[in-house]
Amino acid sequence: MPRSMTGFGRAVKLYDTREITVEIKAVNHRFFEFSSRLPRQYAFLEERLKRLLSGEINRGKVEISVLIATVGEPEEQIEANVGVIKSYIEALRSIKDEFSLPDNLTLSNLLRIPDAITVTKREEDEEELWNQVSETASEALSGFIEMRKTEGEKLKSDIKLKLDEIESGVEYVAERSPEVTKEYFNRLYAKLSELLEDRNIDEQRLLTESALFADKTAVDEEIVRLRSHISQYRELLELNEPIGKRLDFLIQEFNREVNTIGSKCNDLSITRTVLSMKNTVEKIREQIQNIE
DSSP: OOOBSOEEEEEEEEOSSEEEEEEEEEEOOSSEEEEEEOOGGGGGGHHHHHHHHHTTOOSEEEEEEEEEEEOSSOSEEEEEOHHHHHHHHHHHHHHHHHHTOOOOOOHHHHHTSTTSEEEEEOOOOHHHHHHHHHHHHHHHHHHHHHHHHHHHHHHHHHHHHHHHHHHHHHHHHHHHHHHHHHHHHHHHHHHHHHHHTTSOOOHHHHHHHHHHHHHHHOOHHHHHHHHHHHHHHHHHHTOSSOOHHHHHHHHHHHHHHHHHHHHHOOOHHHHHHHHHHHHHHHHHHHHHTTBO
């Protein structure tokens, strides 16, 4: 079934030390275009996420957003440099005794000492992190794809109805075209009868003129091709693979054949039918811009 290029998926998973949130959204685009929003320290995940998504998404402008929050153990580890602090205290007390200064050393004073406190970030296990992010992203991707399928099914149903409309128009043109030639012959005969009155009418000449008119306005080939295009379109809509580009190419062929019929027709009712068909073809062309 066709899939829409518009979609959204979201997943939140809680692990021992992390809560991971992944959102995937996309709009239509001629090709696959990827962008990501990641915390700077996790930029190394971007290429892996791109490969994960490109394996399932063929077309569309896709953005993935990843939030990673620490739960449980803090990310930073804080340690006091006891040796450094002890050396500072001894040095300060030596100065106090040497110059008879008051001993007003406090904890807040010690915290101002350079390197008294060391803050180290807990080392990340990159593979463990990737496994957790990819699991969450895969869940979001499943929801994203499901939404695309749902939207694609709606597009498919609507396009099939519009194909029925075009097919009805094609059948009307196929039935009406021979009648137009007969009517041309009758009008020509009536006109000549009026002009020539009692004189004989050259019926062979009439037949020749009618044959030329029929050849000039013949749309048999266009009708055959349109019927074939409609059949191909219906077959493509049933495929379980990306079909957007093929649908786009084929709808251009629809437009070409309908325009040709319009340029050849010499009948008001056929002209009206052609205009209606052109309008329906344009509606389909707009819809398939959002099919993967």
